[in-house]
Amino acid sequence: MSDFLGAGWSTYIALVTLVGIFWCIWLLFSVRKVKAVLRPDGEVADTGHVWDGDLRELNNPLPRWWMWMFLISCIFALVYLALYPGLGSYPGLLGYSTDGALMSSMTTANDELKPVYAKYVKMDIVDVAADPKAREMGQRLFLNSCAQCHGSDAGGGKGFPNLTDSDWLYGGSPENIKTTITNGRGGVMPPFGAVLNAGQVQDVANYVRSLSGLPADDLKAARGADVFKANCVACHGPDAKGNIALGSPNLTDKTWLYGASEATITETVTKGRTAMMPAQDKVLSPEKIQLLTAYVWGLSNNKPVQAK
Template identity: 65%
Template sequence: MSDFISDFWSYYIAAIALIGIVWCVWLLFSQRKMPKGVSTTDDTGHVWDGDLRELNNPLPRWWMWMFLLACIFGLGYLALYPGLGSYAGMLKFSTQGELAAHREAAEKTQHQIYAKYLNMDIKQVAADPDAREIGQRLFLNYCAQCHGSDARGSRGFPNLTDNDWLYGGEPETIQQTITKGRNGVMPSFASTIDAKQAGDTAQYVRSLSGLSSDPIRASRGESTFKSTCAACHGANGKGNQALGAPNLTDNTWLYGSSEATIVDAILKGHNGHMPAHEEILTPERIRMLTAYVWGLSNTGGAAK
């Protein structure tokens, strides 16, 4: 409990815990003897089953000592472990520390498993059946939420089983992507392009990949494309992997290829975020995951 906004709450909780135990001990000892003028045969007035009466007897000795030992145990526990506000306890135990210890032990065990792959080329790792199985489990745990269990992606999330790569499909690039993440930003051009221009540009973009388009509108959209879009996607629309700008001349579409979808991208933009995993996965795990992802689109490395 180290996140109190002031020391008052720490003292407040500690006081309640200690006063509660002290009060229980006082109550215990106050009831160990009969009050003057009260007999053990006095009836309290509580009757069950017709003739079962409650008498005013003192607490049994065994129960009293059991209760007292419970209070002593509580005080000992609070001295050793956290429980009194922000007091960390004599053993300095914390759930975060326990988790870190378990994680460290698990990583040592896993390191022995991954050790045989450390000196192997990524492509060799991808060809190893055991390594692919490990990589698949890592993928299902950390990547399938966005890219799908079959790695074929969905709207806004790239398909990892084809050979169309936003930033490049070499093992080193894939490893960099997993480690550091990516931020693919398509800016909004609503302030410089109106809806009619956006529609014409969408027709030109569709024509680049051989989709049906209006040649007159596409001709008008070409000038807008070259003055506005070519800076990232290139004059011929083939994209730029250094920027993560998609190739617009193939049949792979991250958000869709309809005119309305392309117009929406031009006027509203997109902000694709691939989170970094360097704080989540060990370097050995990232390497195994890299090999698996690379193998998905290289049939010589892994079966799809």
């Protein structure tokens, strides 16, 4: 569809729309002057189409009321297209857009709900997470905004982190979680297919598997350790425990975002991975982000907390 967003297509769509409307108006007035054709016996001539033996299609001009309704419809279409978007990329005189209407309705809703959320904004995230009503509101926000990727149970899936465990790519503190929700994250694992040969990729894949106690070829893993030191420590660290500042995962635990098989790790090393957590600061108000942060933090810190 991106091929149809250029200026040329916009002009084409606008011209086709306007020509179609004006052609309808011309057609209306061109047949307006046609008078009924009478047969010698004085009856209106028909078109020659007859159904059920005696139902004839007459050749009468259009009724005047129908012509006025048709003309009014065409005029309405022209006025509408002048005021609202519809002619290609022309925004309309009123500047209306569905995106703008959505943002306006969200802003209005956020303003109306501010008093409900107000008391939680000034509270510590841990205390908010301990409040039953706050958790209920946070869960609803999660289901509306986050469940599409992380699942309704927040258990995640291939390429989408599990939010109920203690493994965090960018840190699991309330502050880090809030930053992630607010600003989003963009994770990139660069491809090494052009840097390492197939043997080196297999070696480092076996080494990475051995780091978390998975079955691995000892000889390949030994060679893979040198490959890892030369190419991977910059992000994952010399101890392979990752770096929350970069979002690079800990390779020594048993948590795998894309899978732990040798084939999957080989694919990751060869082709790389790209992940995106969309920013929510344009979608959710600060009050909602506070509640959502507390709910997400509480998923992996669900021991009873005494509210102050």
